[in-house]
Amino acid sequence: MQVVHGVWAYGRLALWGETAPPDGPGELVTLTLTLPTADGRPLPASGETPDGATLADWPVQARLVDPVDAFDLLGALDDDAGGDLRYLAVVADYARGLLHRGRLLPQLVTEAGTNAARWRPVLTGRDATAFRMLAAAMPPALRAAGAPPPGAVLRELLDAFVDAAARQSLPDRLLLGHRPGPKAPVADRWMRALTAPDPTVTATATQRPELAALRTALSAWHDAAHQANEPVRVCFRLVEPLPTTDRWDLEFALQSVDDPSLYVPAEVIWAGQRVPGLPARPDETLLAGLGRAVRLFPPLDEALREARPTESVLDTAAAFTFLRQAAPLLQAAGYGVQLPAWAGRKSLGLKLTTRAKPAASGKGLAAQGVGRDQLVDFKVDLMVGDEEISADDLHALARLKVPLLRVKGRWVELDDRQLTAAIQAVEQHRSGEMTIAEVLGQVAAGGEEELPLVTVDADGWLGDLLSGDADHRLRPTPTPAAFQGTLRPYQERGLSWLDFLTRLGIGGVLADDMGLGKTAQTLSLLLAEREQATDVGATLLICPMSLVSNWRKEAEKFAPSLDVYVHHGATRDAARLGGADLVITTYGTALRDLDALRAVEWGRVVCDEAQAIKNSAARQSQAVRAIPARTRLALTGTPVENHLAELWSIMDFANPGLLGPAKTFRRRYQEPIEVRQDEEAAAALKRATGPFVLRRLKTDKTIISDLPEKLEMKVWCPLTPEQAALYQAVVDDMLNKIGASQGIARRGNVLAAMTRLKQVCNHPAQLLRDGSRLSGRSGKLARLQELAEEIIEEGDKGLVFTQYAEFGSLLQPYLAAHLDRPVLWLHGGLSKQRRDELVNRFQTDPEPMIFLLSLKAAGTGLNLTAANHVIHVDRWWNPAVEDQATDRAYRIGQARNVQVRKFICTGTIEERVDEMIERKKALAQSVVGTGEEWLTELSTDELRDLFALDPKAVG
Incomplete structure (x- = not known):
């Protein structure tokens, strides 16, 4: 996509470039936009407006894109797109989220004098708060042409995107059978139009009262959904019949919205039993909800004729109607629906x-x-x-x-x-x-x-x-004679698998757990193919800068016969690219030198730490994909950190097009698995990727039995009175700022509040930055000093990770003075040579010592097996990032048990976020997003609870 901007005009997305509208579908029009103007020219949509600028009308050529097509355009934005388009992409994602959570209802609306079947969002609770934040953050360019207030523009935009999202996700007709004719009931034609390309609902003169009645009923339903913002909801459970009967039971219950495990059947409600968490009159809540649900599933009317309804008895035809028509509508309206396990699956x-x-x-x-x-x-x-x-x-x-x-x-x-x-x-x-x-x-x-x-x-x-059993049963490729070392059995099997895929001309993803020797297996592959053939071509290895030295040294150690050239830095020479056996470069260099790299006929391109290309739309990922090669290999210990789209991106690098387009992958695998926890979709994805992904874990004793144990524990640290006073002052100050801000400003204030609170938990001197003394003022520092002394006294070595470079700079001289032992300090400001010197000293010097490390600079790529203690003095709040850092010590070559300690200040934000992480871990290994961005979406009340200082926090 070209560099473009966008506005919402005429119910469609209008796109235009700096000098001309982008190529592609859409009606070409000329818009009159009121834009900031200086020196007789309109100013760019992004950037600051200089003093003296005025507003003036400018004709702009643009293309009008329908909402459904706009989804694909917004999903393919590059890094140069304007901030207004990025805002539209956020709104589109928000609309998809509403769809996935069932926060929409079907409506009958009037558009330009015609009646149309449309889906409309239901905005209550957090969704209403998010809507207000989005409205406040709307870029001025989106409403430059004398548009209504931001809230009105956003509502029209969100209505269109929610309707588009629903039509994309519901391609099947909600009403089966023959297409409704002109004399069919208006409701039937309306229901068909909800998923048809044309949303128009026609009606004859005699059907106008029926049309008006339907519109009134649907409007009342929409209004009721916004009013019924209760903590509990009515839930329906469909029970299939016994083998010899045709009786389907549709059971009624009340269910907590926040805690779905609180499920109370109607029999319990009518028995008068008191259940904590239910309203004072649960019977009234049940009857009111059933009364509204009759509009969506009329057979409920018969059950409501009873004084105390508990279920509705259905035959097979009615059960199918419930499955296909009523269930999705009830879920969209906010009801709970529980269906048999086979429902909705491909038969x-x-x-x-x-x-x-x-x-x-x-x-x-x-x-x-x-x-x-x-x-x-x-x-x-x-x-x-x-x-x-x-x-x-x-x-x-x-x-x-x-x-x-x-x-x-x-x-x-x-x-x-x-x-x-x-x-x-x-x-x-x-x-x-x-x-x-x-x-x-x-x-x-x-x-x-x-x-x-x-x-x-x-x-x-x-x-x-x-079958995914190739790792154990396929005949291994012998370890090459030129390999200076011994491959473990599972590494030989990995070599066989890699060699087989290479001879097929197929790419793979070696996703072995960190520390299991992906580097050794890759180098052995290069040697093996050179023993088998002469014309194999050069291998280009792309990795983070922190791993360049590691790869060079490992190649010198295991494969000294390979001609290795490091293409990085000011001395790099493009003429050497085609002559070496192994060319090592970084992701940044690959992006800068793309033309030179594309000119070489590579035998293979290898991406190490391949999570670096997990975002397929990033320029770095696109550059790597553009380098031609006979085969490709991705190396990563975390093929999925946050979303399945990352797996698609890595797989698409290894085997372009094999899993189909990203849109198809999202519809077929990602959404069913992530949103609905669809086991069949998960099994299908495993079957689809299994032949191309080899994944072994360190915890699997059948893979490696001599790796010692990893003992993880949490260390609870109290606050000093000074820390507690500072903590409360930060909370009071930041909550006022958060409450008075909206949109992007609010997100920034939330992140700033969390940063300041974590700094207080570390040490008051880190927050105040006044150069004051450290001793006696921090519970964390006191505990860290005690543990460091114990580690040194036992003759051991320890790693101490912090995400704050300024805190590490405070700790290094303090610990060195109190321990009277070396305290090394590695951070992002060091040169590559100095980093290598520190790592080499820590690994080879027998003296007990502590190695302080910045999490960003040293969380990946280093081999620090001399340490058998790991301390996370402050938390990054992403389990995958912490595990990567821990694996600097817990990897092959580690001979002793590794003790991992995570510091948490009691009764503070650190304890509460730790509880949230533990709950999310039960759903997936790494649901929590990178860093702390995921916390910025919490409401002010939730942030108040999150930030609150517990009295027991002070020691």
């Missing part, structure tokens, strides 16, 4: 069976002739669950025309489009021959959108590879 799937040709049968992985073009026999069968289904059975099901039925003992939903795709698959007699490359491509693609690949049955080494 039909494909089974791919491959068999090696007789001539190749039984050959090991290292056999000659294995390649992308080797042929195997294949056939495709249809599956319902774990059962194969024949063509005759399939046609029989199609003739039944029943959308919900039992098939071989299990209930399934039969979708018309799935049935059509399945019949086409059967009629095409899907069997014959395909190449290994085609097999791997089919597995990665996961089948078709309507007919997913649910299982793969392959024999021999291909079966081992596709």
